[in-house]
Amino acid sequence: MVAGGVIAGAVVLGVAQRASGPAAFLLERTGWDVSSAPLGQTAAAPLWWTILNAVLNTLLASMVTIVVTTLAGFLTGLGRVSANPVVAALCRLYTDLFRNVPSLLQVVFWYQVLSHLPVERRAWSGFGAVFLSNRGLYLPAPAWASGVQLLYPALAAGGMGGLAWWASRGRPYAVRCGAVFGSGLAGAAAVGAAVGIGVDLPVLKGFSFQGGFRLPTEFLALVIGLSVFYTAYIAEVVRGGLLSVERGLLEAGRSLGLREMQVHRLVRLPLALRTIVLPLGSQYLNIVKTTSLGAAIGFAELFGVTSNGINMSGHTFELLAVMVGLYFSINIVLASGVRVINARAALVGLHRPASATDP
Amino acid sequence: MSATARPVPAQPGTKLVSALFGSPLNSVLTIGSVAMLLLTGVAILRWAVLDSSLLVGGPEPCATVAGACWSVIAARYRLILFGLYPYEEQWRSVAGCCVVLALSVATCVPALWTVRRLVALWAVGFGSFVVLMQGGVAGLSFVPTDRWGGLALTLFVYVTTIVVGTPAAVALAWLRRSERPALRWLAGGVIDGVRSVPLVAVVFAAAILAPFLLPGWLNGDKVYRVILGFALFFAAYEATILDAGMQAVGPGQREAGLALGLPRWRIFWFIVMPQAFRLTLPASVIQVVGTFKDTSVLAIVGLFELMASANVAYQTGQWSEHYKEVYVFVGLIYFGFSYALSLYGAFLERRSRVGLH
Numbered sequence: 001m002v003a004g005g006v007i008a009g010a011v012v013l014g015v016a017q018r019a020s021g022p023a024a025f026l027l028e029r030t031g032w033d034v035s036s037a038p039l040g041q042t043a044a045a046p047l048w049w050t051i052l053n054a055v056l057n058t059l060l061a062s063m064v065t066i067v068v069t070t071l072a073g074f075l076t077g078l079g080r081v082s083a084n085p086v087v088a089a090l091c092r093l094y095t096d097l098f099r100n101v102p103s104l105l106q107v108v109f110w111y112q113v114l115s116h117l118p119v120e121r122r123a124w125s126g127f128g129a130v131f132l133s134n135r136g137l138y139l140p141a142p143a144w145a146s147g148v149q150l151l152y153p154a155l156a157a158g159g160m161g162g163l164a165w166w167a168s169r170g171r172p173y174a175v176r177c178g179a180v181f182g183s184g185l186a187g188a189a190a191v192g193a194a195v196g197i198g199v200d201l202p203v204l205k206g207f208s209f210q211g212g213f214r215l216p217t218e219f220l221a222l223v224i225g226l227s228v229f230y231t232a233y234i235a236e237v238v239r240g241g242l243l244s245v246e247r248g249l250l251e252a253g254r255s256l257g258l259r260e261m262q263v264h265r266l267v268r269l270p271l272a273l274r275t276i277v278l279p280l281g282s283q284y285l286n287i288v289k290t291t292s293l294g295a296a297i298g299f300a301e302l303f304g305v306t307s308n309g310i311n312m313s314g315h316t317f318e319l320l321a322v323m324v325g326l327y328f329s330i331n332i333v334l335a336s337g338v339r340v341i342n343a344r345a346a347l348v349g350l351h352r353p354a355s356a357t358d359p
Numbered sequence: 360m361s362a363t364a365r366p367v368p369a370q371p372g373t374k375l376v377s378a379l380f381g382s383p384l385n386s387v388l389t390i391g392s393v394a395m396l397l398l399t400g401v402a403i404l405r406w407a408v409l410d411s412s413l414l415v416g417g418p419e420p421c422a423t424v425a426g427a428c429w430s431v432i433a434a435r436y437r438l439i440l441f442g443l444y445p446y447e448e449q450w451r452s453v454a455g456c457c458v459v460l461a462l463s464v465a466t467c468v469p470a471l472w473t474v475r476r477l478v479a480l481w482a483v484g485f486g487s488f489v490v491l492m493q494g495g496v497a498g499l500s501f502v503p504t505d506r507w508g509g510l511a512l513t514l515f516v517y518v519t520t521i522v523v524g525t526p527a528a529v530a531l532a533w534l535r536r537s538e539r540p541a542l543r544w545l546a547g548g549v550i551d552g553v554r555s556v557p558l559v560a561v562v563f564a565a566a567i568l569a570p571f572l573l574p575g576w577l578n579g580d581k582v583y584r585v586i587l588g589f590a591l592f593f594a595a596y597e598a599t600i601l602d603a604g605m606q607a608v609g610p611g612q613r614e615a616g617l618a619l620g621l622p623r624w625r626i627f628w629f630i631v632m633p634q635a636f637r638l639t640l641p642a643s644v645i646q647v648v649g650t651f652k653d654t655s656v657l658a659i660v661g662l663f664e665l666m667a668s669a670n671v672a673y674q675t676g677q678w679s680e681h682y683k684e685v686y687v688f689v690g691l692i693y694f695g696f697s698y699a700l701s702l703y704g705a706f707l708e709r710r711s712r713v714g715l716h
Contacts, residue, residue, distance in 0.1 A: 084385055084388055086393055100698050102655035103652070103655075108666075109682070112682040289555075289558075295659055303557060303563075316568075320568070324560070327557065332555070
């Protein structure tokens with residue numbers, strides 16, 4: 001399926017190119033710049049490089065939003081079905097409020113809030129290493145002198161991860177994944193420090209910060225706005241899944257002497273996951289598509305960059321085909337991933353997808 | 360008979376207390392939630408009312424208040440609600456909005472749910488809306504569609520999208536289950552393609568491609584091209600919902616229709632579609648509510664609807680710091696419509712369950 005998605009995207013791109021002669025338009029210099037590009041960008045870069053950066057921006061914003069909303073959405077969804085009336089009311093207030101306000105309004109609101117933060121000279125600082133200003137969030141970044149220095153932490157991460165995997169055998173899958181991730185990170189950090197990979201702290205020089213890693217305001221506003229909005233939706237999905245577990249099973253758990261938290265963790269949640277995974281997947285797809293709202297605040301994601309390209313270069317059909325092809329490919333890859341996860345969690349034989357892009 | 364011990368009736372309130380403070384975690388959560396609610400509530404109350412310009416009179420309240428300055432709404436509400444509509448004719452915009460609201464409320468009344476009554480209602484309502492807004496007849500001056508804006512334009516785009524999109528959705532669902540594979544693949548391709556692309560992209564593509572694809576006389580103003588794209592997007596999602604509903608209607612229904620000698624289109628229209636519609640009512644209502652919120656996205660393609668006029672309202676003049684008040688005002692408008700629609704959807708759901716087992 002993944003290969004199919006990539007091939008589909010490539011075919012659309014190929015057809016688009018053949019329909020208008022050689023793909024030279026993609027190699028043209030753009031002549032315009034974008035606000036933020038993960039791989040570095042100048043006005044002299046070719047169009048395909050700009051589009052690649054835009055796709056990376058889209059994926060980056062989507063992934064961060066997906067992670068945040070999944071965690072927060074599960075917590076809020078659990079809160080909504082809680083027996084504690086105060087917690088249930090609070091979660092209900094949250095979901096009812098933020099589901100009914102448009103996502104664009106929330107994104108633009110957060111962009112204004114973040115743009116009205118103090119300038120860099122008076123930025124808010126945390127622990128002397130993290131700075132928040134109206135230009136974005138500055139974080140410390142690893143700094144290496146040569147590429148060889150990266151080899152040792154990578155080896156350490158792999159080694160520690162493998163060790164953790166072996167040491168945690170017999171434990172639940174989630175615990176093993178957590179152990180591998182944590183120990184890999186710790187090993188890489190320790191060896192990196194030993195080898196001499198330093199930390200590049202953002203330092204105020206003159207009017208702005210030098211060094212470090214900057215998360216631009218547009219990115220932050222988009223992620224915060226979308227996270228707040230989609231947490232409410234995912235909370236509803238989780239709530240639906242939790243309510244679908246039959247009461248008899250919960251009562252059976254309680255009659256076995258399990259405490260309330262154990263009933264939730266061992267009985268309700270695993271069974272609820274069957275009903276949750278597919279709608280959760282379609283919410284993930286919606287998140288990826290809604291990152292296109294970044295165009296309204298100047299974030300260089302796929303839609304904004306392609307529409308700008310259409311306006312500047314005039315290659316309407318080709319660039320439209322490129323945009324549709326890229327969104328389609330991302331969509332198919334993500335939907336396939338969701339279907340794989342669903343196959344592990346679902347009851348066999350209960351679901352037949354209605355269409356190719358329906359997870 | 361042996362005497363069985365009667366259960367001791369619980370003291371009133373013990374269940375509530377045990378739910379709130381039964382375990383340490385519960386107590387922490389209760390106290391934490393109450394604290395959060397109180398802090399947020401007090402902060403919002405202070406910003407919106409106590410420290411705001413509502414309690415401060417005088418000509419220049421915004422200079423002195425620490426909280427919200429609602430004068431920006433008083434100064435800009437015409438721009439937000441009516442856009443660039445001519446000042447003297449704004450009563451027509453108000454009348455148009457009232458017509459659309461009355462139309463929506465009337466559509467919600469179950470007594471009017473026959474095809475003839477609904478079509479007549481919408482023809483009259485929609486027609487009077489266009490006459491009021493555009494004018495040119497009955498002594499009303501002509502106002503072109505590029506002067507329409509704000510809430511009136513949002514309502515117009517929303518209502519037209521639903522009106523155009525629902526028949527298109529039914530048509531797409533019909534084609535999706537056609538006997539000819541070519542039609543099935545075409546409909547499937549359109550639905551899947553439109554659904555995998557963001558709404559802005561569909562509307563943008565429609566706005567750009569419409570001049571190429573449509574004959575000259577259909578090339579209306581930008582509003583109609585945008586509505587076309589938006590209706591296509593709505594139709595694709597609604598067609599998927601209807602398709603799922605049609606799949607849920609058992610094959611026995613279709614076979615009974617065939618046994619009675621009904622042609623395929625009658626089976627579709629009189630047997631399958633009403634049941635599919637009722638089965639998928641919750642999902643359809645969610646889609647319709649979502650479409651109202653999605654009209655905000657049209658600001659990106661340059662349509663001067665509620666979201667765009669809100670942006671313009673505070674970005675000009677001396678109001679550039681007062682974005683919060685404008686967004687809260689517009690957010691309340693969206694919230695009001697959206698919440699009312701979802702409450703109505705819940706009512707529909709409860710009502711339709713009465714007819715089923």
